[in-house]
Structure formats: structure tokens, C-alpha cells
Amino acid sequence: xxxxxxxxxxxxxxxxxxxxxxxxxxxxxxxxxxxxxxxxxxxxxxxxxxxxxxxxxxxxxxxxxxxxxxxxxxxxxxxxxxxxxxxxxxxxxxxxxxxxxxxxxxxxxxxxxxxxxxxxxxxxxxxxxxxxxxxxxxxxxxxxxxxxxxxxxxxxxxxxxxxxxxxxxxxxxxxxxxxxxxxxxxxxxxxxxxxxxxxxxxxxxxxxxxxxxxxxxxxxxxxxxxxxxxxxxxxxxxxxxxxxxxxxxxxxxxxxxxxxxxxxxxxxxxxxxxxxxxxxxxxxxxxxxxxxxxxxxxxxxxxxxxxxxxxx
Amino acid sequence: xxxxxxxxxxxxxxxxxxxxxxxxxxxxxxxxxxxxxxxxxxxxxxxxxxxxxxxxxxxxxxxxxxxxxxxxxxxxxxxxxxxxxxxxxxxxxxxxxxxxxxxxxxxxxxxxxxxxxxxxxxxxxxxxxxxxxxxxxxxxxxxxxxxxxxxxxxxxxxxxxxxxxxxxxxxxxxxxxxxxxxxxxxxxxxxxxxxxxxxxxxxxxxxxxxxxxxxxxxxxxxxxxxxxx
Numbered sequence: 001x002x003x004x005x006x007x008x009x010x011x012x013x014x015x016x017x018x019x020x021x022x023x024x025x026x027x028x029x030x031x032x033x034x035x036x037x038x039x040x041x042x043x044x045x046x047x048x049x050x051x052x053x054x055x056x057x058x059x060x061x062x063x064x065x066x067x068x069x070x071x072x073x074x075x076x077x078x079x080x081x082x083x084x085x086x087x088x089x090x091x092x093x094x095x096x097x098x099x100x101x102x103x104x105x106x107x108x109x110x111x112x113x114x115x116x117x118x119x120x121x122x123x124x125x126x127x128x129x130x131x132x133x134x135x136x137x138x139x140x141x142x143x144x145x146x147x148x149x150x151x152x153x154x155x156x157x158x159x160x161x162x163x164x165x166x167x168x169x170x171x172x173x174x175x176x177x178x179x180x181x182x183x184x185x186x187x188x189x190x191x192x193x194x195x196x197x198x199x200x201x202x203x204x205x206x207x208x209x210x211x212x213x214x215x216x217x218x219x220x221x222x223x224x225x226x227x228x229x230x231x232x233x234x235x236x237x238x239x240x241x242x243x244x245x246x247x248x249x250x251x252x253x254x255x256x257x258x259x260x261x262x263x264x265x266x267x268x269x270x271x272x273x274x275x276x277x278x279x280x281x282x283x284x285x286x287x288x289x290x291x292x293x294x295x296x297x298x299x300x301x302x303x304x305x306x307x308x309x310x311x312x
Numbered sequence: 313x314x315x316x317x318x319x320x321x322x323x324x325x326x327x328x329x330x331x332x333x334x335x336x337x338x339x340x341x342x343x344x345x346x347x348x349x350x351x352x353x354x355x356x357x358x359x360x361x362x363x364x365x366x367x368x369x370x371x372x373x374x375x376x377x378x379x380x381x382x383x384x385x386x387x388x389x390x391x392x393x394x395x396x397x398x399x400x401x402x403x404x405x406x407x408x409x410x411x412x413x414x415x416x417x418x419x420x421x422x423x424x425x426x427x428x429x430x431x432x433x434x435x436x437x438x439x440x441x442x443x444x445x446x447x448x449x450x451x452x453x454x455x456x457x458x459x460x461x462x463x464x465x466x467x468x469x470x471x472x473x474x475x476x477x478x479x480x481x482x483x484x485x486x487x488x489x490x491x492x493x494x495x496x497x498x499x500x501x502x503x504x505x506x507x508x509x510x511x512x513x514x515x516x517x518x519x520x521x522x523x524x525x526x527x528x529x530x531x532x533x534x535x536x537x538x539x540x541x
Binding site for chain 1: 358359430431432433447448450451477478479480482485486487492494495498
């Protein structure tokens with residue numbers, strides 16, 4: 001059983017986690033065409049790309065062909081794929097930056113790496129900022145007041161709470177303050193504020209945890225005409241109701257959970273044979289207890305957003 | 313087993329069964345009985361199946377709604393009174409003006425996708441409305457204006473099941489609106505019907521469909537409840 005102190009440190013490390021971004025303006029929006037300056041930032045993993053827009057617009061103001069564009073028109077792409085802004089930055093990085101592939105190469109045969117907040121040896125993830133031509137068939141539009149982003153976050157929090165408690169009652173009874181506080185914690189990247197707010201949302205002494213909020217993101221499938229109207233970079237997201245404890249009364253581990261959700265990729269509950277689970281940039285050992293993982297290593301919305309990297 | 317033991321919750325297997333039944337039922341009805349509904353079962357490789365219903369919405373103005381549905385009747389009534397016909401023509405012209413300023417389209421295509429939520433264990437209703445050029449309208453104000461023209465009591469449903477939010481289609485990944493399922497189970501518990509495979513979806517549509525203009529045609533409801541033995 002891991003000590004509470006270690007778990008608190010884990011959560012602080014998760015919130016301290018940063019990913020290096022190199023953001024340049026799209027040539028079509030830039031006065032200097034493809035000679036845009038680069039905005040370099042260590043972006044918080046638990047944050048969201050649209051929260052970067054105001055400072056990016058300020059930075060690129062003098063280079064914009066249309067300087068009066070509102071920052072809510074800003075969107076990001078990586079290698080031509082529009083990035084879905086409701087996904088936390090850390091998840092997007094784990095899924096698309098190429099880091100997980102490098103991690104698998106380095107790791108094969110070794111023990112899993114611990115979660116830590118440094119980014120030593122990692123390459124900046126090169127993103128393009130667009131301020132026009134919103135891709136309506138791929139991205140939900142944003143509003144000038146930032147309400148759509150906050151609503152999307154709140155919906156995710158609601159869903160995670162529902163999964164935990166088996167009903168919407170807990171979150172509905174909390175009222176606006178607790179959810180506002182959670183969003184404020186995200187905007188300020190303040191783990192203490194977050195811990196206070198989530199105290200009310202996560203398992204209370206009286207209620208046992210019903211299910212663990214987990215979403216697993218499978219590697220993209222090749223896009224062909226038989227896939228119908230899917231957008232580029234679309235992933236299969238696997239959800240399911242995972243109990244904290246197995247029928248045998250043993251605690252549920254990440255391995256048993258993945259074996260239940262995607263047995264084809266995780267045929268063994270103990271050893272990764274075909275794929276690795278990536279959370280906050282690290283490979284998580286399958287033996288980790290899922291209840292503790294969910295409580296201390298979840299993203300701000302309460303979910304464990306796990307990217308899957310295929311071996312070899 | 314016909315009865316749904318976990319009502320108002322359903323399993324994925326039960327969901328697949330009930331959407332298959334509803335679609336099969338629709339294929340047996342005439343276009344007139346279906347009142348514009350076109351149903352299809354959508355399943356791409358590696359994706360979970362869902363039910364798609366396409367329909368037309370009369371656009372914004374209540375006058376247009378009248379214009380489309382009741383003018384022939386009104387004309388007959390008014391012919392019996394003096395001066396009635398001129399009044400009717402005036403309404404028509406206004407409706408035409410309104411229609412043209414709204415983009416010239418009298419009818420708008422709405423697509424409703426019914427998917428399964430593995431976390432809430434209920435169906436989820438997704439809506440996409442396309443404008444004249446075929447792109448999906450993702451502006452909530454615009455959508456709400458479209459529905460305002462249909463019936464004002466529709467917006468009262470919002471309090472029962474929650475309003476529309478934008479999301480990504482769970483199978484296709486495209487931007488779309490949906491009705492958040494968090495209150496669905498509670499709303500269905502108080503219905504007093506829908507506890508069987510044959511009428512669950514009809515009951516669910518009664519609760520959730522009203523917010524977004526998806527009404528069950530009487531012939532469909534009749535056929536569905538007839539199956540319940």
C-alpha cells in the first residue's frame with residue numbers, strides 16, 4: 001500500500017508536468033509567410049490549448065495578416081491534423097508528438113519509468129497556430145468568452161463524477177462553486193486549489209467508489225473510404241465501467257482493467273505483451289492499483305486519459 | 313427476455329437489439345406514415361453501431377410552419393368569409409420574405425444519431441443540422457432559433473433532460489450537438505412505460521427527442537407498442 005505522502009507527491013508531480021511546445025504561425029496567416037517566429041513554452045500537461053490563445057495572439061499580433069482577429073478563432077494543427085482542443089495538452093502530447101514511440105524504443109525490455117516533472121532530453125513538439133479557416137468538420141468552434149471550453153470541461157467532470165458515484169446526484173448537489181473552483185485551479189495550474197475542490201467531488205467516506213473513471217485512446221486506424229465520414233487523426237476511445245475491486249475481492253489493477261477493456265491488446269493482466277499504457281508521458285506498470293491511480297494521477301476532469309503505444 | 317431488468321439502464325446488447333427492432337419496424341411503414349423519417353443502422357468496421365434518423369425541419373418562422381402544414385385548409389375556411397383571402401396572401405408574402413432572408417431554404421435537414429453510452433448505460437441523442445451548403449451548423453444560437461419556430465413548449469423539455477452541448481460524435485469524431493445523458497435515467501424512471509425492449513426507445517424519444525424536434529410519428533409508436541405481448 002503506497003503511503004499517502006507518496007501519493008500526494010504523485011499528484012503534485014502530475015500537476016507540475018510540462019511538455020515543451022514550439023508554436024509557429026501558419027504561413028497563410030503570417031505577414032512573413034513561412035518565416036514565423038517561434039513561441040516556445042513549457043505547457044502544463046493538465047491544461048488545454050485554447051487557454052494559451054490570448055498570450056499567443058499577443059505574441060504574434062504584429063505578424064498577423066488580420067490583426068483584429070479574435071483569439072477564439074485560433075486553432076492548432078500538427079502535421080496537418082487539427083488538434084481537438086477538449087483533450088488536455090498532456091494527452092495530445094502523449095498521443096501525437098511521437099514521444100510515446102521514442103519511449104517504447106527506449107524502454108523495451110526495461111522497467112517502467114517513474115512519472116516526473118522534468119522534460120530533460122525531450123524534443124519540443126512543433127505545432128502550427130492558425131487564426132483563420134476554422135476546420136468546421138473537425139473542430140468544435142470556440143466562443144469569445146471562453147464559455148464553450150469551460151462547459152466542455154464541466155461536462156467531462158460531470159461524467160467522471162457519474163462514473164465514480166453511479167449517479168448525477170453528487171455533482172448536481174454541489175452547485176456552481178465547486179466546479180468553478182476546479183476550472184480556476186486548471187487556469188492557474190494550482191494543485192492545492194484543485195485538491196480542495198476535488199475533495200468534494202471524489203469519493204467521500206460514506207460512499208464507496210462505484211467505478212473508476214478511465215478512457216483509453218487506441219492508436220489511429222488508417223483512414224480509408226470504408227471508414228465513412230471520420231475526421232483525420234480520429235482515435236477509437238474505449239470506455240467501460242471498471243470497478244475498483246475484482247469479484248475475487250482483489251484490488252483492480254491497471255492490468256486487469258486493460259485486460260477487461262481491450263483483451264486483444266492486453267491478453268496478459270501482468271505483463272505488457274503487445275502494447276504499453278502511457279499516462280502523463282510515462283509507461284505505467286500494469287501492477288499499479290487502479291483506484292489509487294485514479295485518485296492521484298487523474299487529469300483535472302477526473303479521468304485517467306490513457307494513450308496506448310504499440311510495441312515493435 | 314422482453315422486459316429490461318435494469319430499466320431505465322440498458323446494456324449494450326439490449327441497445328443493439330432495440331435499435332435494430334426500431335429500424336426494422338420503420339422499413340415496414342410507408343413514407344407518409346413515417347412523416348419524413350428516414351432511418352438507417354450505421355456500422356463501420358471497428359466502430360460501435362448506432363441508429364440514424366434523418367428528417368426535415370421547417371425553418372425558423374412559425375408562419376412558415378403554418379404555410380407548409382395548414383394553408384390549404386385555411387384557404388378553404390377563409391374563402392367562406394369576405395376579405396379573408398387577401399389576409400392569407402399577406403401572410404404568405406411575409407413568410408416568403410422571411411424565408412428568403414433566412415437563406416432561401418424552406419426546409420432544413422436534421423440528422424439524429426442515437427448511440428450507446430457505456431458510462432451512463434442509456435442511449436444518447438446527437439443532432440446535426442446542415443445549412444444550405446451542407447455544412448453542419450455548430451452555432452448554438454442559430455440552432456435554437458431554428459427550433460423556436462417549431463413549438464415553444466419544446467424548450468420546456470430542456471429543464472427535464474438538460475440542453476444541447478457541442479461534442480465530438482463518439483464514433484465518427486465530427487463536431488455535433490448532443491443531449492447530455494446525466495438526467496436521462498431519472499427522467500425515464502418517472503414515466504410508467506418503456507420497460508420493455510419493444511417500447512423503450514419510444515419512451516426514451518418521448519423524453520429526450522422533444523428538445524430537438526424529433527417526434528415519434530404516431531404510426532411508429534403504434535407499431536412498436538403493438539409488438540408488446
